[in-house]
Amino acid sequence: MKNIRPKLIELFKQGYCTPQIARIARTISEASATIHYNIKKLETEGAIRTYKAVFDYKNIGEGFCVYLFVKLTSKAGADPDTIVTEIARYGEVESADLLAGEWDMILKVRTKDQDDYYDLLKAILAREGVEKTSSLISLKQVKAEFVLL
Amino acid sequence: MKNIRPKLIELFKQGYCTPQIARIARTISEASATIHYNIKKLETEGAIRTYKAVFDYKNIGEGFCVYLFVKLTSKAGADPDTIVTEIARYGEVESADLLAGEWDMILKVRTKDQDDYYDLLKAILAREGVEKTSSLISLKQVKAEFVLL
DNA sequence: TGGGTGTCTGAATGATGTTCAAATATCAAA
DNA sequence: TTTGATATTTGAACATCATTCAGACACCCA
Numbered sequence: 207m208k209n210i211r212p213k214l215i216e217l218f219k220q221g222y223c224t225p226q227i228a229r230i231a232r233t234i235s236e237a238s239a240t241i242h243y244n245i246k247k248l249e250t251e252g253a254i255r256t257y258k259a260v261f262d263y264k265n266i267g268e269g270f271c272v273y274l275f276v277k278l279t280s281k282a283g284a285d286p287d288t289i290v291t292e293i294a295r296y297g298e299v300e301s302a303d304l305l306a307g308e309w310d311m312i313l314k315v316r317t318k319d320q321d322d323y324y325d326l327l328k329a330i331l332a333r334e335g336v337e338k339t340s341s342l343i344s345l346k347q348v349k350a351e352f353v354l355l
Numbered sequence: 356m357k358n359i360r361p362k363l364i365e366l367f368k369q370g371y372c373t374p375q376i377a378r379i380a381r382t383i384s385e386a387s388a389t390i391h392y393n394i395k396k397l398e399t400e401g402a403i404r405t406y407k408a409v410f411d412y413k414n415i416g417e418g419f420c421v422y423l424f425v426k427l428t429s430k431a432g433a434d435p436d437t438i439v440t441e442i443a444r445y446g447e448v449e450s451a452d453l454l455a456g457e458w459d460m461i462l463k464v465r466t467k468d469q470d471d472y473y474d475l476l477k478a479i480l481a482r483e484g485v486e487k488t489s490s491l492i493s494l495k496q497v498k499a500e501f502v503l504l
Numbered sequence: 505t506g507g508g509t510g511t512c513t514g515a516a517t518g519a520t521g522t523t524c525a526a527a528t529a530t531c532a533a534a
Numbered sequence: 535t536t537t538g539a540t541a542t543t544t545g546a547a548c549a550t551c552a553t554t555c556a557g558a559c560a561c562c563c564a
């Protein structure tokens with residue numbers, strides 16, 4: 207047994223998918239070459255970043271979902287942009303946005319359970335430049351990545 | 356000119372993509388049929404919900420991103436689950452989660468600009484069962500749908 | 505009206521997904 | 535350890551699809 211599954215999940219989280227040109231052509235009754243032309247245009251324009259899979263996160267062991275607010279220290283220890291980008295790089299982070307107001311950023315985080323979340327939270331709090339955080343646990347995920355669950 | 360672009364964006368938001376089996380097989384040095392077998396298994400297990408595109412939302416006219424908190428009225432006018440599901444159905448809503456605490460749900464919403472957002476907000480506030488809302492505007496999107504921007 | 509650019513299309517080709525039967529691996533019960 | 539039932543892997547054959555290209559067509563502006 208080669209345990210391909212985790213490798214596939216890893217690859218599909220960011221890409222390794224492609225449009226179904228023939229199916230789209232049938233769906234909207236256009237020539238296959240026309241669809242191809244328009245998709246390539248979207249890609250070269252930069253409108254499409256990637257093609258990827260959307261998972262049933264409970265099924266792949268990432269059923270615990272939290273919105274995490276982060277406040278950075280005001281004094282210039284490290285560059286805020288650098289900190290934010292580094293935190294966003296964690297594999298558990300689905301999305302990261304900068305805010306104005308009481309909190310500097312909001313993260314959407316997915317882990318297996320509360321214990322794994324606590325480990326990640328400790329790692330983030332330990333970072334230079336992070337002052338405090340606040341966690342908002344999702345009780346039920348109704349929609350994610352534009353897909354109804 | 357047939358204006359295929361918006362139709363493609365519509366379709367790609369939820370699906371009409373498929374895995375690149377041959378590329379994956381080359382990447383992790385396995386037989387193509389093996390990859391095919393494992394992907395089908397993931398699909399029948401329900402681990403994969405769909406394959407879709409991730410956009411540069413600024414590019415497709417959805418550059419304005421807001422986290423919207425919603426508090427529902429406690430009195431039983433309409434079923435909370437129904438309201439939540441209906442609100443989640445708006446095309447502008449990327450994600451919707453139920454919360455515990457001061458707010459009942461958090462939405463991630465994408466619109467072209469502030470004006471369009473205001474229209475959507477009015478529509479949501481006008482709904483039976485919605486008591487109040489609070490909007491948190493994203494100043495900068497660092498990561499979305501597991502993809503760094 | 506005319507030319508330049510962008511878009512659409514059918515047909516040919518090369519690449520890819522899919523299927524299948526056989527080989528191999530896994531695991532639990534005897 | 536052996537056995538058998540089940541799950542996984544694999545190469546080869548086949549069906550389907552993405553891609554390319556040249557020509558037709560549409561659009562825009564001077």
